[in-house]
Amino acid sequence: MITLEDVRIAAARLEGVAHRTPVLTSRTLDERVGASVFLKAENFQRMGAFKFRGAYNAVRALSENDRARGVVTTSSGNHAQAIALAARLCGTTALIVMPEDAPLSKVAATEGYGASLVRYDRYTQNREELVHSVAEESGRVLIPPYDHPDVMAGQGTTALELIEEVPQLDALLVCTGGGGLLAGCATAGSALLPNLRIFGVEPEAGDDHRRSRLAGERITIAVPRTIADGQQTDAPGELTWPITNRLCEDFLTVTDGEIIDTMRFLFERMKVVVEPSGASALAALFGGGIDLGGLRVGVTLSGGNIDVTRFRELLG
Amino acid sequence: MITLEDVRIAAARLEGVAHRTPVLTSRTLDERVGASVFLKAENFQRMGAFKFRGAYNAVRALSENDRARGVVTTSSGNHAQAIALAARLCGTTALIVMPEDAPLSKVAATEGYGASLVRYDRYTQNREELVHSVAEESGRVLIPPYDHPDVMAGQGTTALELIEEVPQLDALLVCTGGGGLLAGCATAGSALLPNLRIFGVEPEAGDDHRRSRLAGERITIAVPRTIADGQQTDAPGELTWPITNRLCEDFLTVTDGEIIDTMRFLFERMKVVVEPSGASALAALFGGGIDLGGLRVGVTLSGGNIDVTRFRELLG
Numbered sequence: 001m002i003t004l005e006d007v008r009i010a011a012a013r014l015e016g017v018a019h020r021t022p023v024l025t026s027r028t029l030d031e032r033v034g035a036s037v038f039l040k041a042e043n044f045q046r047m048g049a050f051k052f053r054g055a056y057n058a059v060r061a062l063s064e065n066d067r068a069r070g071v072v073t074t075s076s077g078n079h080a081q082a083i084a085l086a087a088r089l090c091g092t093t094a095l096i097v098m099p100e101d102a103p104l105s106k107v108a109a110t111e112g113y114g115a116s117l118v119r120y121d122r123y124t125q126n127r128e129e130l131v132h133s134v135a136e137e138s139g140r141v142l143i144p145p146y147d148h149p150d151v152m153a154g155q156g157t158t159a160l161e162l163i164e165e166v167p168q169l170d171a172l173l174v175c176t177g178g179g180g181l182l183a184g185c186a187t188a189g190s191a192l193l194p195n196l197r198i199f200g201v202e203p204e205a206g207d208d209h210r211r212s213r214l215a216g217e218r219i220t221i222a223v224p225r226t227i228a229d230g231q232q233t234d235a236p237g238e239l240t241w242p243i244t245n246r247l248c249e250d251f252l253t254v255t256d257g258e259i260i261d262t263m264r265f266l267f268e269r270m271k272v273v274v275e276p277s278g279a280s281a282l283a284a285l286f287g288g289g290i291d292l293g294g295l296r297v298g299v300t301l302s303g304g305n306i307d308v309t310r311f312r313e314l315l316g
Numbered sequence: 317m318i319t320l321e322d323v324r325i326a327a328a329r330l331e332g333v334a335h336r337t338p339v340l341t342s343r344t345l346d347e348r349v350g351a352s353v354f355l356k357a358e359n360f361q362r363m364g365a366f367k368f369r370g371a372y373n374a375v376r377a378l379s380e381n382d383r384a385r386g387v388v389t390t391s392s393g394n395h396a397q398a399i400a401l402a403a404r405l406c407g408t409t410a411l412i413v414m415p416e417d418a419p420l421s422k423v424a425a426t427e428g429y430g431a432s433l434v435r436y437d438r439y440t441q442n443r444e445e446l447v448h449s450v451a452e453e454s455g456r457v458l459i460p461p462y463d464h465p466d467v468m469a470g471q472g473t474t475a476l477e478l479i480e481e482v483p484q485l486d487a488l489l490v491c492t493g494g495g496g497l498l499a500g501c502a503t504a505g506s507a508l509l510p511n512l513r514i515f516g517v518e519p520e521a522g523d524d525h526r527r528s529r530l531a532g533e534r535i536t537i538a539v540p541r542t543i544a545d546g547q548q549t550d551a552p553g554e555l556t557w558p559i560t561n562r563l564c565e566d567f568l569t570v571t572d573g574e575i576i577d578t579m580r581f582l583f584e585r586m587k588v589v590v591e592p593s594g595a596s597a598l599a600a601l602f603g604g605g606i607d608l609g610g611l612r613v614g615v616t617l618s619g620g621n622i623d624v625t626r627f628r629e630l631l632g
Contacts, residue, residue, distance in 0.1 A: 022338060043587045105584065264624050268421065271359045271620035273587040304587035308580050312628045 001243065002149050004191035007156035007184060010057040014157055017089065018053055021045050023165050024301075028269050033285050034293045038169070040162045043274050043304025047081045047109065049230075050158050050181055050302050051145070055082035057154030058143045059090045067092045072140040074098070074131040076122075076229050077106030078303050079145035084115035095140055097131045103229060105307035122232070123223060146180030147237040156184025162298050163192050170295035173281040175302040176200035176209055176251070177231040179240030185300070186247035197292075200244055200251045201284040203228045203259070208235050209244065209251040227256045227314060230277030230303060252290060254283040260314055262286055266301070267315075276314065278303040317559065318465050320507035323472035323500060326373040330473055333405065334369055337361050339481050340617075344585050349601050350609045354485070356478045359590050359620025363397045363425065365546075366474050366497055366618050367461070371398035373470030374459045375406045383408045388456040390414070390447040392438075392545050393422030394619050395461035400431035411456055413447045419545060421623040438548070439539060462496030463553040472500025478614050479508050486611035489597040491618040492516035492525055492567070493547040495556030501616070502563035513608075516560055516567045517600040519544045519575070524551050525560065525567040543572045543630060546593030546619060568606060570599040576630055578602055582617070583631075592630070594619040 024039040042050035059071060067090060073083045074097035087094035094115040098107065099122035111117065120130055135142040143151065158181065163169055172189050174182045182200045189196045200209050206224030212235075220235040236244065259276050262283040266274045281299045284290065306314075340355040358366035375387060383406060389399045390413035403410035410431040414423065415438035427433065436446055451458040459467065474497065479485055488505050490498045498516045505512045516525050522540030528551075536551040552560065575592050578599040582590050597615045600606065622630075 048587065267589050267627070268623050271364065271589040273583050273589060307584050308631050311583070312632065315624050316628065 002153050002156070002184070002187050004188055006149065006153035007160050007188045010053070010150070010153040011157045011160055013057050013060045014053055014154065017056060018157070019045050020161055023162060024270060024272070026270055035285070036296045037285065038162065038166045038296070038298045039282065039301050040158055040298060041272065041301050042158060043272060043278055043301050047085050047113070048303055048305040049078040049082070049278070050155055050300070051078040051082035052085060053157050054151035054154035054180055054184070055079060055143065056086040056089065058148055058150035059083070059086040059092070061150045062141060066141050070094065070138070070140040071143050072097070072131065072135045072138060073143045073145060074127045075145050076232060077102050078230055078305060080110045080115065081106060081113060081305070083143060084110050084113035088114050095134065095138060097127060097134055103305070103307070103310060105310070106305055109305070146178035147239045149239070152180050152184040152187070152240065154184065155181040156188040158300060159185035159188040159298070163189065166296065166298060168296055169193060169196060169298045171197040171199065171292050172298040173199050173201055173284055174300050175231065175277055175281045176202045177277065178233045178237045179209065179244045180237065181300065181302060182248070183240040183243040186244055190247050198248050199284070199290065200248050201281040202251065202253055203231050203280060204253040204255045206231055206233065207251070207253045208233065210253055212236050212241065213245065213251050228259060228277040228280055230275065231280065250290070252284040254280050254287055258283040258287050264315060272301070273304045273306065274301050275303050275306040318469050318472070318500070318503050320504055322465065322469035323476050323504045326369070326466070326469040327473045327476055329373050329376045330369055330470065333372060335361055336477055339478060340586060340588065342586055351601070352612045353601065354478065354482045354612070354614045355598065355617050356474055356614060357588065357617050358474060359588060359594055359617050363394070363401050364619055364621040365394040365398070365594070366471055366616070367394040367398035368401060369473050370467035370470035370496055370500070371395060371459065372402040372405065374464055374466035375399070375402040375408070377466045378457060382457050386410065386454070386456040387459050388413070388447065388451045388454060389459050389461065390443045391461050392548060393418045394546055394621060396426045396431065397422060397429060399459060400426050400429035404430050411450065411454060413443060413450055419621070419623070419626060421626070422621055425621070462494035463555045465555070468496050468500040468503070468556065470500065471497040472504040474616060475501035475504040475614070479505065482612065482614065484612055485509060485512060485614045487513040487515065487608050488614040489515050489517055489600055490616050491547065491593055491597045492518045493593065494549045494553045495525065495560045496553065497616065497618060498564070499556040499559040502560055506563050514564050515600070515606065516564050517597040518567065518569055519547050519596060520569040520571045522547050522549065523569045524549065526569055528552050528557065529561065529567050544575060544593040544596055546591065547596065566606070568600040570596050570603055574599040574603050580631060588617070589620045589622065590617050591619050591622040
């Protein structure tokens, strides 16, 4: 379990290192959804996604001895870049276990930050086993993408900043893959605003949180095939789930088509580039599956790492 | 001639109506060009471009009688939207003379703001004659896109805000079509920072400012064919030219290919959507035709009104 204090400690570590990202608003958006919407634009975060917050907090929190061993992790992309950059900023090295079908832009950026890569097939190989064996052999410290207290606390600074800027928030919609961002934001949000209504949003094809809520326990689904490559997790995290299940009112799902329509809206009307996973929370608001009419709603735009080629394919 | 005081009066009119747009920075950008770059992001301005500043200032400055007559203008797009929105906000109506090949998104947006349209062929019809006859017949007040003191003064608030935020600026690069933004920004910039080096940037195919500088007088070229649809003017403005010619160190040109590469950089690395005309000033910095190494350089991103379809075509 993490607390608001853990999130505040993470914020202190991130001060002057992470960007304090802007909160975007739009008259057109508010009219369309009938609510006052505040978009926390983590696509403008360092390396292009909120993942930098948790990764840097976790690497920075290591003892000197542990940091000298170097770090290792597994990620479909943004956590990889985040760990690579965090390692470099903290004066250590990173090894990344990355799926073979990760977006090219994410592979190139990770290598650009100086990390070494080990590739695997996400549909046939078990990444957990692989990353643990790599960690053991290399002697590096494993920093998983979401199931780690310092990672969750770091991601929670997203909501901390949003609420500092927009103190009267009624609801919060958060993009959810493994649940790290959601767990951190729910912890900070519910502590600061006890009446805040918190929702996790995931792709329809990867509705492991929704199914877990319905089943009353953490369940595992087939690896989801969705354009939201940052949300292709097959189960809620072991550490994130007790937090998100307790603090979230509901888990919502969106289709790939709804995500694409939302990316188009963000491009044409708000002039910002958001990757599929990053657009899912706003897509839920457009989808109308939940009525937040008249409320003040915070929404995470969690990342913007998509290249022009992939953008053209998706929005063709 | 306009003065810094005119720009300050415009700023007072725009207070709380126009957005105070953000100034974007990027480590990657600074490393690539070897300078400290400050991007004034007018793609986040109301209706998506700096044009709102000048249009609103001009409509707001009208006497009650003149405002009641309604306004008319001609524009390839952004000034049209700007006048349409300004007219609505000031409680009057707008009639827009617009080329037949204007981007669809700009046509739709202009009509969306409640303006009426008159279309013409920009390669065969004389738009100046047409708009004057429309103004005479309709009894409306003509507000041209750049050759108007209140329009120039309004556009100048772009540089005023930038310098308020970044007071130690060495150079300023401004996208230039007819020269309204450049004239306003050069007026404000040179008054606030007497040593500021000011440059206008235009498409290579539409180098009317560069040729006018070389010729020592305002000259007219064939209507340029370029992807930068906001910069398809064939001559510097009658009112803008004496200002820009006096205050600008030089006029730089960029190719359509350089503009596209810059749009890709802005999309992939900075997560922002900028239309071709809006990317031209930054393209000049990438192009390396000018050495501003080690300096603090302000650059206008003048607009972001491009739809996904057109973006896909250009960056294919």
